[in-house]
Amino acid sequence: MRIAWFRDTTPDTADPLDDTAAIIGELRAAHHIDVILEQNAHDFVWQQYRRPWDLCVYELDSTRSHQFVRAYLLNYPGVLMLRSTGVPHLREPLFASRVVVVSNDGGAELLRRRYPEVQVRYASPCSGPEGSSPQWSGKDDSGADGHSGADLTGPRVRFAVFDERARDGAVVTRALQRARDAGAEFDVIEPDADAHMLSHCDVVIAPGWPPMHHAPNAVLAAMAAGKAVVTTEMEATAEWPAVDPQTWRPRGLGLEEEAPIAVTIDPRDEEHSLMLAIRRLSSDASSREQLGMAAHAWWKAHATPAHAAAVWMRILDEAVRLSPPPLPDDWPSPLATDGTGLARSILAEFGLTSDL
Numbered sequence: 213m214r215i216a217w218f219r220d221t222t223p224d225t226a227d228p229l230d231d232t233a234a235i236i237g238e239l240r241a242a243h244h245i246d247v248i249l250e251q252n253a254h255d256f257v258w259q260q261y262r263r264p265w266d267l268c269v270y271e272l273d274s275t276r277s278h279q280f281v282r283a284y285l286l287n288y289p290g291v292l293m294l295r296s297t298g299v300p301h302l303r304e305p306l307f308a309s310r311v312v313v314v315s316n317d318g319g320a321e322l323l324r325r326r327y328p329e330v331q332v333r334y335a336s337p338c339s340g341p342e343g344s345s346p347q348w349s350g351k352d353d354s355g356a357d358g359h360s361g362a363d364l365t366g367p368r369v370r371f372a373v374f375d376e377r378a379r380d381g382a383v384v385t386r387a388l389q390r391a392r393d394a395g396a397e398f399d400v401i402e403p404d405a406d407a408h409m410l411s412h413c414d415v416v417i418a419p420g421w422p423p424m425h426h427a428p429n430a431v432l433a434a435m436a437a438g439k440a441v442v443t444t445e446m447e448a449t450a451e452w453p454a455v456d457p458q459t460w461r462p463r464g465l466g467l468e469e470e471a472p473i474a475v476t477i478d479p480r481d482e483e484h485s486l487m488l489a490i491r492r493l494s495s496d497a498s499s500r501e502q503l504g505m506a507a508h509a510w511w512k513a514h515a516t517p518a519h520a521a522a523v524w525m526r527i528l529d530e531a532v533r534l535s536p537p538p539l540p541d542d543w544p545s546p547l548a549t550d551g552t553g554l555a556r557s558i559l560a561e562f563g564l565t566s567d568l
Contacts, residue, residue: 306330
């Protein structure tokens, strides 16, 4: 199958945060996939006319870099990979798609209840290249440090923070300072400071705020690297075996027999709970190691690119045979046209018609 895959950036399989790059890499074993970016999207129309792709896949988020996708999605129905339920005017992309794919089962069920006419499918999230192994940052058996040339000054324990709010003095920054004030010693690695931060850190903090229906990419990438993870308690993490930082006991019911894979923060007590997690993880090597090992094992069992690609193979095979759902009665009229109305009216004045 020939597939046109619309996304905001060139796939980078070396980037652990580029989750769909790994999926595309897996799917290319069975399909020919052309990646369509904003800078080359203008060529899609004439290329589609000359030799149509069998299917289009659209990654759509609420960011500015994804907005170009909308125009093509509305005119060339395909598979919508919905990266956030915070996308403005969400209904239009849903009804313009053959299939809508989300990375959280609860989010999929919510969309099905709200839009029963839309074909919604769940595809498990993934991160990290296939075969990722834990990237320990401590000392090896010979006593040599495993930080691979990173700056070794300061405390050993290193937190990699993936949160834009950390740069403007928001919750994470305050929690880090409160932990230091209470005697905790640690270093903080900013996401842009080191391309190999996952191999240089011990703990990853990725709140994923505001809480969405999908876990942040940084969380899954950290799990693939075998790191202890701190994230927000949300729908996407509700079924995970996790630790409550208030008690350091498993969250939920019936999870006591499963090894926790993350520390999850109640958003109603975010700053205080995050401070408690930082204090504990900065001083408790055993907890860090246990969380990291359990996280990697969970990732290997549930969230590798192969797991996600297997589901996507079934979705693509189904989507190519489907049509978009019927448009609602109140569908905006400008969205129902294909953009050729003016050209057709001019041709009609001369008694001409054309299949545009």
